[in-house]
Amino acid sequence: MLIKSIFGGKSEMTEGSAKKCPVVLMTRVRLARNLDSVPFPGWAKKAQRNKVLETCLPAVASLSQMKRGITAELEELSDLEKQILVERHLISRELSSSSEKTGVVISRDQSVAVMINEEDHLRIQVIKSGYRFKQAWTAINGVDSSLEDELDYAFSSKIGFLTACPTNVGTGMRASAMMHLPALVISNQMEKVVRAVNQLGIAVRGLFGEGSDASGSIFQISNQTTLGESEQDIIKRLSSVLRTIIDQEMNAREKILEKDPNKLYDKIGRAYGILQNSHLLSSSECMNLASLVRFGVDLEMFPENTRNIVDRMFIECQPGHIQYHAGGNIESADRDAFRAAYLRKQFEGVEKPIFNIHENETKDQNSESKEGEKE
Amino acid sequence: MSKPLKCDICDNPATVHLTQIINNQIHKIDLCESCAEQKGITDPNGYSLADLLVKPGQVEETAEDNALVCDECGYTQRDFKKTGRLGCPSCYETFAGLINPALSGMHKGEDHKGKVPEKALERKSGLDRLHSLELDLQNAIDSERYEDAAQFRDEIIALKRDLEEEEREQVDAD
Numbered sequence: 001m002l003i004k005s006i007f008g009g010k011s012e013m014t015e016g017s018a019k020k021c022p023v024v025l026m027t028r029v030r031l032a033r034n035l036d037s038v039p040f041p042g043w044a045k046k047a048q049r050n051k052v053l054e055t056c057l058p059a060v061a062s063l064s065q066m067k068r069g070i071t072a073e074l075e076e077l078s079d080l081e082k083q084i085l086v087e088r089h090l091i092s093r094e095l096s097s098s099s100e101k102t103g104v105v106i107s108r109d110q111s112v113a114v115m116i117n118e119e120d121h122l123r124i125q126v127i128k129s130g131y132r133f134k135q136a137w138t139a140i141n142g143v144d145s146s147l148e149d150e151l152d153y154a155f156s157s158k159i160g161f162l163t164a165c166p167t168n169v170g171t172g173m174r175a176s177a178m179m180h181l182p183a184l185v186i187s188n189q190m191e192k193v194v195r196a197v198n199q200l201g202i203a204v205r206g207l208f209g210e211g212s213d214a215s216g217s218i219f220q221i222s223n224q225t226t227l228g229e230s231e232q233d234i235i236k237r238l239s240s241v242l243r244t245i246i247d248q249e250m251n252a253r254e255k256i257l258e259k260d261p262n263k264l265y266d267k268i269g270r271a272y273g274i275l276q277n278s279h280l281l282s283s284s285e286c287m288n289l290a291s292l293v294r295f296g297v298d299l300e301m302f303p304e305n306t307r308n309i310v311d312r313m314f315i316e317c318q319p320g321h322i323q324y325h326a327g328g329n330i331e332s333a334d335r336d337a338f339r340a341a342y343l344r345k346q347f348e349g350v351e352k353p354i355f356n357i358h359e360n361e362t363k364d365q366n367s368e369s370k371e372g373e374k375e
Numbered sequence: 376m377s378k379p380l381k382c383d384i385c386d387n388p389a390t391v392h393l394t395q396i397i398n399n400q401i402h403k404i405d406l407c408e409s410c411a412e413q414k415g416i417t418d419p420n421g422y423s424l425a426d427l428l429v430k431p432g433q434v435e436e437t438a439e440d441n442a443l444v445c446d447e448c449g450y451t452q453r454d455f456k457k458t459g460r461l462g463c464p465s466c467y468e469t470f471a472g473l474i475n476p477a478l479s480g481m482h483k484g485e486d487h488k489g490k491v492p493e494k495a496l497e498r499k500s501g502l503d504r505l506h507s508l509e510l511d512l513q514n515a516i517d518s519e520r521y522e523d524a525a526q527f528r529d530e531i532i533a534l535k536r537d538l539e540e541e542e543r544e545q546v547d548a549d
Contacts, residue, residue, distance in 0.1 A: 034464060036464060036499075037447070037463075037464065037465075038463065038464075039447075039448045039450075039462050039463040040460070040461060040462060040463060040464075042458070042460055043448060043450060043454075043460075043461075043462040043463065119460075141490070144490075145494075148492045148494055148495045149494060149495075151495070152495055152498075152499060153492050153495050154464035155491070155492055155495070155496065156464075156467060156487070157487070157491070158486060158487065159467065159478065159485070159486070159487050160487030160489060161487075161492075162464040162467050164460045164461060165459065165460050165461075166459075166461070166474050166477065166478060166481065167481055169467075169478070169482075170482065170487050170488075170489060171487070171489035171490065173489070201483065225481065225482040225483045226482060227478060227481075227482035227483065227484060227485070227486075227487060228482045228483035228484020228485065228486060228487075228488060229483050229484065229488055229489070230488045230489045230490075231489045231490060233488070
């Protein structure tokens with residue numbers, strides 16, 4: 001029932017915007033909020049957690065943003081359902097593993113999700129495809145303000161919204177961008193970028209948050225500090241770092257094409273070959289292949305509409321999604337076979353990559369700039 | 376490299392050296408393996424705990440004084456040190472002496488500059504006032520001060536009307 005409505009609706013994550021966005025896959029903002037005078041979920045007794053759930057679940061579900069959305073207590077969900085929600089970034093792994101008196105409300109378009117009794121009483125998140133912090137903030141600010149009408153938040157005029165962990169106090173906001181950085185990974189520059197970015201109070205994580213690996217060259221970049229700056233200032237600071245990373249990635253791409261195009265063409269060509277012909281594919285291999293094809297789309301080696309297939313792969317090739325599509329619990333080896341079959345079908349109609357397009361382009365650009373110099 | 380470093384917590388030889396740069400300030404901690412494990416530092420994801428340890432001297436000083444307990448929820452200073460998390464919103468006052476100095480190392484500043492839940496605060500202060508007026512009224516009646524009681528009653532009626540009006544306006548605005 002739940003799963004059907006999840007797959008029935010359009011998702012911000014899998015459909016993406018029509019606008020071309022080579023580096024930033026999606027933008028996310030989350031707010032941590034707690035009820036006044038109630039222990040935080042990690043310390044609250046079962047009865048208190050239950051009371052929080054009973055107060056918050058209907059308050060969130062009745063928001064206009066949640067009209068015809070999904071409301072569930074985690075206890076009611078199967079493991080597979082929980083796994084699918086995690087893979088779609090709608091709940092955290094923490095919430096899925098601690099299911100005592102926890103709940104989630106998800107909007108119909110899956111762009112708004114509110115977790116109840118995770119680390120904080122409320123974790124509100126808004127996801128937007130592409131690079132759209134402004135819209136994400138406007139949307140989440142609206143949800144938060146409407147909830148404030150119903151619920152008494154724990155707030156201090158000195159240190160802001162009070163959260164279970166002091167690292168979230170203040171705005172309680174974490175803004176993050178999911179970035180696809182294949183050229184920085186291929187040219188071994190990611191470590192350098194991570195170090196530089198960390199010094200600016202910005203964190204870099206893998207696709208599925210803390211502790212996850214960066215398969216598919218996808219990184220989550222987010223603010224680490226939440227107190228002492230307004231939400232807008234945090235987003236501004238984060239955005240300027242993101243723009244620098246985008247520039248670095250673009251430079252790295254140009255350099256690879258200039259220095260060693262065959263190495264790149266070989267990777268992309270092989271990825272295409274494997275996706276069309278393989279019979280066993282693990283999810284991590286699949287992520288890396290998707291990453292290479294997406295890189296190819298950015299370089300116009302594949303038609304633009306291939307981007308949708310690839311962006312969907314990042315989510316739909318995760319183990320939970322594969323099991324759902326296969327119609328139930330299947331073993332890992334069977335999943336790999338099913339995944340390979342699914343992708344052979346997806347790539348059946350995708351035409352061969354065009355390899356020489358850039359050589360001409362760079363030559364054109366060079367001659368143009370030379371002409372410019374003459375003037 | 377001349378003298379071996381000692382663990383900041385237990386004086387055993389330190390084998391784990393953590394350096395963090397937060398807001399261009401360098402924080403260094405040296406720990407022995409067992410203390411590091413205890414503090415979650417060997418776990419690369421556990422660095423929010425390490426944030427709380429940035430001033431090890433301070434932690435040692437207060438470790439002797441383990442008497443702080445939150446009146447509201449019963450959370451102890453030991454619980455806080457173990458988890459790096461707090462028990463309830465009131466813990467921020469109970470453990471202010473421990474948290475506030477750590478906040479400046481963890482964040483960009485020590486004061487909230489972001490969104491303020493105006494409506495919730497207004498409503499709360501209105502309800503607080505109503506509650507205290509009701510107590511005043513009860514006291515006045517108990518001690519047979521009927522003139523005072525009549526005044527409190529009128530104030531309560533007026534305040535209730537205001538609060539209801541605000542709520543209606545909000546509904547209309549929605």
